[in-house]
Amino acid sequence: MKIRTKLILSMSVLLVFVMLFLLGVTHVQFYIFRDFAYLENKEHFEALKKEFEEYYRNHGDSWEGVGSAGFENSGSFAEIALSADGEILYQQGKQSVDELLKDGYKLTLNVDDQRVGRLYVMNDRQYKTYEFKTMWYEMLPNIGISSLLFTCIAALLTIILLSWRLTSPIRKMITGIESIKAGGDAAVFPEQRKDEFGAIAKALREMNDSLAEAERTRKQLMSDVAHELKTPLMIIQGELELAHETGTPLSAAKQASLLDEVLRLSRLVHEVLDLSRLESGMTELHPRTENLVALVEDVTSKTLFMTEDKQIQLSMHAEEEFIPVSVEKSRILQALYNILTNAIYYTSPGGQIRLHVETVRLPNQQEPYARIRVEDNGAGISEEDLPHIFDRFYRADHSRARPSGGSGLGLAIARQNILAHRGWIEVESVVGEGSVFTVYLPI
Numbered sequence: 311m312k313i314r315t316k317l318i319l320s321m322s323v324l325l326v327f328v329m330l331f332l333l334g335v336t337h338v339q340f341y342i343f344r345d346f347a348y349l350e351n352k353e354h355f356e357a358l359k360k361e362f363e364e365y366y367r368n369h370g371d372s373w374e375g376v377g378s379a380g381f382e383n384s385g386s387f388a389e390i391a392l393s394a395d396g397e398i399l400y401q402q403g404k405q406s407v408d409e410l411l412k413d414g415y416k417l418t419l420n421v422d423d424q425r426v427g428r429l430y431v432m433n434d435r436q437y438k439t440y441e442f443k444t445m446w447y448e449m450l451p452n453i454g455i456s457s458l459l460f461t462c463i464a465a466l467l468t469i470i471l472l473s474w475r476l477t478s479p480i481r482k483m484i485t486g487i488e489s490i491k492a493g494g495d496a497a498v499f500p501e502q503r504k505d506e507f508g509a510i511a512k513a514l515r516e517m518n519d520s521l522a523e524a525e526r527t528r529k530q531l532m533s534d535v536a537h538e539l540k541t542p543l544m545i546i547q548g549e550l551e552l553a554h555e556t557g558t559p560l561s562a563a564k565q566a567s568l569l570d571e572v573l574r575l576s577r578l579v580h581e582v583l584d585l586s587r588l589e590s591g592m593t594e595l596h597p598r599t600e601n602l603v604a605l606v607e608d609v610t611s612k613t614l615f616m617t618e619d620k621q622i623q624l625s626m627h628a629e630e631e632f633i634p635v636s637v638e639k640s641r642i643l644q645a646l647y648n649i650l651t652n653a654i655y656y657t658s659p660g661g662q663i664r665l666h667v668e669t670v671r672l673p674n675q676q677e678p679y680a681r682i683r684v685e686d687n688g689a690g691i692s693e694e695d696l697p698h699i700f701d702r703f704y705r706a707d708h709s710r711a712r713p714s715g716g717s718g719l720g721l722a723i724a725r726q727n728i729l730a731h732r733g734w735i736e737v738e739s740v741v742g743e744g745s746v747f748t749v750y751l752p753i
Contacts, residue, residue: 347435348415351386358383359417359429362392366419366426373427376400388437389414394427405432405440413440483511486518535582535703542571581719585702588726595638595730602633602642602680602751606667609646613654620659628667633680635751637731642751645727648720649684649735649747656745657688669753679733682749691739699737700725 348355361381366373376392376399384390389403391410398407414430432440546568553560560568587593610626617624635642653663666683691699703718728735732752739745 343439344413344415344432344436347433347439350435351433354383354386354433355415355417355431358387358390358431359419362429363419363421363426367421371421371426373399387431387433389430389432391430392427393430399427403432403437405437413443479508479511483514486511486514535578539575539578542575545571578719581723585719585723585726588723588730593730595641597636597638597731599634600637600639600642602635602637602682603628603631603667605637605639605642606646606665606682609643609650610665612647613650616651616654617663620654620657620661622654622657622659623662624665625662626665626667630667630669633667633669633753635680635731635753637751641727642731645724645749646682648724649749652720653684653686653688653745653747656690657686661687672750678753680751680753682751684747684749685744686746687744690741690743691737691745692741696737696739700735 358381361383362376365376365379365381369375373392373394379400384402387402389405389410390400391398391402391407391414392400393411401407401410403410410430410432414432415436417429417431418425419427419429549560549564549568553564584593606626606628610624614624650663650665657663664683664685666681666685668681669678670681671678700721702722725735728749728751733750735750736748737745738748
């Protein structure tokens with residue numbers, strides 16, 4: 311059902327409800343005024359009641375002849391009816407008995423604690439209120455029909471204009487969504503509005519931007535993976551084609567070179583899959599309590615041959631001998647290894663790399679954290695590159711050769727491993743002075 315139709319139906323229901331409400335208010339208001347009039351002239355009502363009760367008592371507990379009797383206090387009332395044993399024995403006024411029994415004020419007559427009849431009365435004020443109610447009831451259908459007709463016409467015109475204005479941003483959003491479905495990038499949403507439509511339009515635009523960014527990331531990932539696979543595949547293909555065309559067997563050196571390229575391809579594929587699982591949250595961790603100091607020492611020993619080849623001075627300092635952390639050992643070792651080897655790659659021969667392991671208390675954190683700092687005095691990272699160093703396949707030094715530069719996935723994998731352990735990683739760097747990578751892990 312369209313919004314315009316819903317608005318018309320809603321307005322019609324509202325009008326009917328208003329008419330019924332007015333009818334109910336008028337009905338209730340009559341009884342309120344009737345009872346209020348009794349409270350204002352209670353002594354007259356009680357005097358009339360007492361006079362009828364005395365008549366019954368004076369006539370031998372009987373209403374005989376009451377229909378033609380005169381009552382002194384009856385002059386204060388426009389309508390009076392006496393009902394006893396289901397019969398009307400006395401009536402004063404021009405109102406029908408049925409209407410008086412329904413709308414008159416009821417007085418119960420008691421003699422010697424026994425009910426002998428009921429009076430239904432209306433004084434002048436009550437009768438005027440009754441006349442107004444009757445007149446209103448008679449006029450209400452005509453007023454209702456006229457009002458309903460006029461209101462429906464006015465409401466119909468208002469609804470048409472209002473629904474057109476209300477549905478205008480919806481139509482624009484539908485057009486924008488259709489543009490997105492068709493693959494267009496220039497989807498326009500009415501974000502300038504200050505109402506709920508503006509908020510929805512903003513959310514749609516942000517969703518569209520996120521989808522576009524995800525699509526760009528996907529295309530960039532495919533391009534990066536293809537680029538990384540291209541070089542080793544070309545080397546393998548070239549060597550095999552040359553051996554096939556010349557008919558000469560591959561030497562041991564050539565076979566070793568081809569094996570290196572195959573291992574490189576295998577490592578790249580495994581790293582891409584590993585990173586994808588980490589980013590999607592599909593990697594299930596099996597943490598155990600480990601000594602972080604021992605883990606850092608293990609990583610340091612594994613990279614010692616790399617620092618010796620470049621004559622880099624590698625040192626480690628731990629404030630405590632045992633810092634317990636709940637981690638999956640292989641994942642944290644992989645993260646620390648990637649961070650440390652990255653520092654080695656960017657540190658010139660003869661440089662220094664220092665590792666610090668300590669326990670710290672951070673602001674807004676109730677529990678202590680373990681902190682690992684990896685400081686180097688290498689080339690440093692520029693401000694333009696710094697926000698992207700944890701992106702997949704990103705290299706701060708774009709001119710570095712692939713064999714020494716790695717796959718460009720190391721830091722991305724390191725960050726995802728640390729995030730999976732409820733920690734985080736920070737980096738500070740100054741070009742020409744070096745970089746500091748800081749890892750925080752919960753104790």
